[in-house]
Amino acid sequence: MIENGFSFVEENYIKAVYHLNTQDGKPVSTNALADEMQTTAASVSDMLKKLSQKKVVFYQKYKGASISPKGKEIALKVIRKHRLWEVFLVDQLKFNWDEVHEVAEQLEHIKSPLLISRLDEFLGYPKYDPHGDPIPDEDGNFAQVKKEPLSVVEIGSSCQVIAVDDSSTAFLKYLDKMGISIGTKLRVEDKNEFDGSIDINLENDKSITVSPRAAENLLVATD
Amino acid sequence: MIENGFSFVEENYIKAVYHLNTQDGKPVSTNALADEMQTTAASVSDMLKKLSQKKVVFYQKYKGASISPKGKEIALKVIRKHRLWEVFLVDQLKFNWDEVHEVAEQLEHIKSPLLISRLDEFLGYPKYDPHGDPIPDEDGNFAQVKKEPLSVVEIGSSCQVIAVDDSSTAFLKYLDKMGISIGTKLRVEDKNEFDGSIDINLENDKSITVSPRAAENLLVATD
DNA sequence: GATACTATTTAGAATAATCTAAAAAAAATA
DNA sequence: TATTTTTTTTAGATTATTCTAAATAGTATC
Numbered sequence: 280m281i282e283n284g285f286s287f288v289e290e291n292y293i294k295a296v297y298h299l300n301t302q303d304g305k306p307v308s309t310n311a312l313a314d315e316m317q318t319t320a321a322s323v324s325d326m327l328k329k330l331s332q333k334k335v336v337f338y339q340k341y342k343g344a345s346i347s348p349k350g351k352e353i354a355l356k357v358i359r360k361h362r363l364w365e366v367f368l369v370d371q372l373k374f375n376w377d378e379v380h381e382v383a384e385q386l387e388h389i390k391s392p393l394l395i396s397r398l399d400e401f402l403g404y405p406k407y408d409p410h411g412d413p414i415p416d417e418d419g420n421f422a423q424v425k426k427e428p429l430s431v432v433e434i435g436s437s438c439q440v441i442a443v444d445d446s447s448t449a450f451l452k453y454l455d456k457m458g459i460s461i462g463t464k465l466r467v468e469d470k471n472e473f474d475g476s477i478d479i480n481l482e483n484d485k486s487i488t489v490s491p492r493a494a495e496n497l498l499v500a501t502d
Numbered sequence: 503m504i505e506n507g508f509s510f511v512e513e514n515y516i517k518a519v520y521h522l523n524t525q526d527g528k529p530v531s532t533n534a535l536a537d538e539m540q541t542t543a544a545s546v547s548d549m550l551k552k553l554s555q556k557k558v559v560f561y562q563k564y565k566g567a568s569i570s571p572k573g574k575e576i577a578l579k580v581i582r583k584h585r586l587w588e589v590f591l592v593d594q595l596k597f598n599w600d601e602v603h604e605v606a607e608q609l610e611h612i613k614s615p616l617l618i619s620r621l622d623e624f625l626g627y628p629k630y631d632p633h634g635d636p637i638p639d640e641d642g643n644f645a646q647v648k649k650e651p652l653s654v655v656e657i658g659s660s661c662q663v664i665a666v667d668d669s670s671t672a673f674l675k676y677l678d679k680m681g682i683s684i685g686t687k688l689r690v691e692d693k694n695e696f697d698g699s700i701d702i703n704l705e706n707d708k709s710i711t712v713s714p715r716a717a718e719n720l721l722v723a724t725d
Numbered sequence: 726g727a728t729a730c731t732a733t734t735t736a737g738a739a740t741a742a743t744c745t746a747a748a749a750a751a752a753a754t755a
Numbered sequence: 756t757a758t759t760t761t762t763t764t765t766a767g768a769t770t771a772t773t774c775t776a777a778a779t780a781g782t783a784t785c
Contacts, residue, residue: 288742309763322743324764329741341750341763372620382614389612391605397595511772532733545773547734552771564733564780 287388289333290357292316292326296336297346297354306343355419361387362408362415363398369409370402376409376446409461411442411498425501429467429477430494437466438499445496457487459497510611512556513580515539515549519559520569520577529566578642584610585631585638586621592632593625599632599669632684634665634721648724652690652700653717660689661722668719680710682720 285293295315299307309327313320331338335350346354364386368374374382396417399405406422407413413421424441432438440463443450454460458481468486469478475491489497508516518538522530532550536543554561558573569577587609591597597605619640622628629645630636636644647664655661663686666673677683681704691701691709698714712720 286741310761318742319744320763321745321765325742328764368617372617372624374616374620378616382612382617385612385614386609389605389608391608393597393601394591394595394605397597401595509771533731541772542774543733544735544775548772551734 285333285335285353289326289330289335290353290388292323292330293335293346293350294354294357296330296344297351297358300345306337306345308343312344352419355415355421357387359415359417359419360389360395362412363395363402363405365408365410366402366405366414367398370405376443379409407441409442411500426498427501428495429479429489429497429499430475430491432467432499432501434467434469436501437464438501439464440497441500442498443496444498450493450496453493454497457489457493458483458485459489465499508556508558508576512549512553512558513576513611515546515553516558516569516573517577517580519553519567520574520581523568529560529568531566535567575642578638578644580610582638582640582642583612583618585635586618586625586628588631588633589625589628589637590621593628599666602632630664632665634723649721650724651718652702652712652720652722653698653714655690655722655724657690657692659724660687661724662687663720664723665721666719667721673716673719676716677720680712680716681706681708682712688722 292312295312296307299311299315309320309323312327313323316323327336327338327344330336330350331344335347335353336344337347338344361383364383365379368379368382369376405414407424411426413424415421426441428444429438429440440459440461442461443454459465464482466480467477468480470476471478471488475494476488477491477494478486478488480486515535518535519530522534522538532543532546535550536546539546550559550561550567553559553573554567558570558576559567560570561567584606587606588602591602591605592599628637630647634649636647638644649664651667652661652663663682663684665684666677682688687705689703691703693700694711698717699711700714700717701709701711703709
């Protein structure tokens with residue numbers, strides 16, 4: 280599987296380096312990468328040498344690796360594909376949030392720019408995946424939105440539900456009954472010291488109260 | 503890529519053996535397979551030895567290979583996936599008939615029974631792919647329909663358009679103007695000796711005449 | 726039936742990705 | 756700083772797939 284330029288395995292390593300390196304800015308250690316990739320430090324060492332030659336990571340022996348501009352580009356393309364496929368699986372094929380990852384891990388390696396642009400169009404150019412993570416556009420740009428649980432939003436702030444942390448049927452039913460779904464806009468009216476429940480105002484101007492447990496699992500983007 | 507049982511490469515060989523072996527019933531020669539797989543006879547020889555050990559093909563040195571029941575099962579699963587994805591690409595993502603093969607070659611190897619059953623449902627359980635080839639069900643059964651050009655259908659026979667052999671924009675525009683599309687039912691009323699054109703009767707009882715060129719490229723299933 | 730030609734298989738080597746065990750470097754500790 | 760511990764790298768193998776070149780089997784021809 281080399282057709283395009285990078286093998287599935289290489290793409291996964293690039294993604295992992297990007298992911299870990301972007302989290303804390305520091306170079307990624309061999310062990311951290313081995314852990315992420317579920318493999319041995321020796322294998323990682325070999326692979327980093329190769330990826331360094333291919334200019335997708337910066338790597339110095341014993342000093343760890345960081346992502347290069349070229350590597351970042353590749354990583355973001357793979358991430359874009361991963362997240363678009365997740366949207367497809369959830370929105371169109373009725374998968375649950377927690378069932379999509381494994382399949383998307385496979386689909387993200389399909390090579391076809393046309394397929395991805397058509398899929399993007401078909402899905403209505405979604406900006407976030409079902410977990411609320413932003414989807415990079417063709418150029419690798421994405422809106423970095425801070426995704427936080429409803430429970431930490433300040434009183435008076437407006438926000439929009441972009442994901443849930445719990446995808447149990449029970450929770451989904453609860454949300455349905457409350458009239459809340461992905462995309463719902465709301466404003467926090469009050470927080471009840473007593474039990475931690477939160478009063479919110481929905482788009483239709485209806486006011487409801489959600490439990491602390493629900494507020495913990497409702498991920499929102501504040502305006 | 504061994505997760506499930508067979509690698510991408512192995513699946514492709516199995517598909518090729520099934521395909522060639524089913525065409526004429528005779529064992530497939532090493533060279534024929536090498537030709538189909540765009541590789542060397544030596545590679546095929548090695549692979550056949552392996553696939554024989556894995557019981558997916560029957561193979562005797564110098565005597566060629568044929569598909570085993572286990573191999574057939576695998577081949578049909580891959581073919582099912584390939585054709586369902588082709589339907590998705592054409593029906594949902596607006597690909598042309600001739601743009602789908604390469605992408606479907608990749609998608610057919612994605613491992614997820616749930617994905618395929620959901621996709622099948624999403625597409626409305628299609629029986630044929632955009633080229634008019636039948637799609638096997640989960641058990642590997644498929645309606646074998648003889649797909650023939652409209653030009654050979656006898657006068658008086660009824661049939662249904664299931665595919666086209668030419669997917670040029672020009673032809674598609676022509677069909678559109680004539681009110682013909684995949685699924686259109688029609689009856690052959692007469693054939694004009696003079697120029698080979700054919701008079702047909704459509705569902706709405708309208709009678710039209712199609713050119714011999716069009717009749718050649720319209721693939722139909724006779725009732 | 727012997728010879729020539731073609732098809733197929735084997736031998737040996739290459740690349741990609743992986744592993745275990747041993748060596749070397751870096752970090753932690755005393 | 757010297758020593759111990761941890762991390763990382765290298766060395767040497769292994770599996771999967773492929774290739775070229777050489778050997779062998781099968782088929783065709785005279």
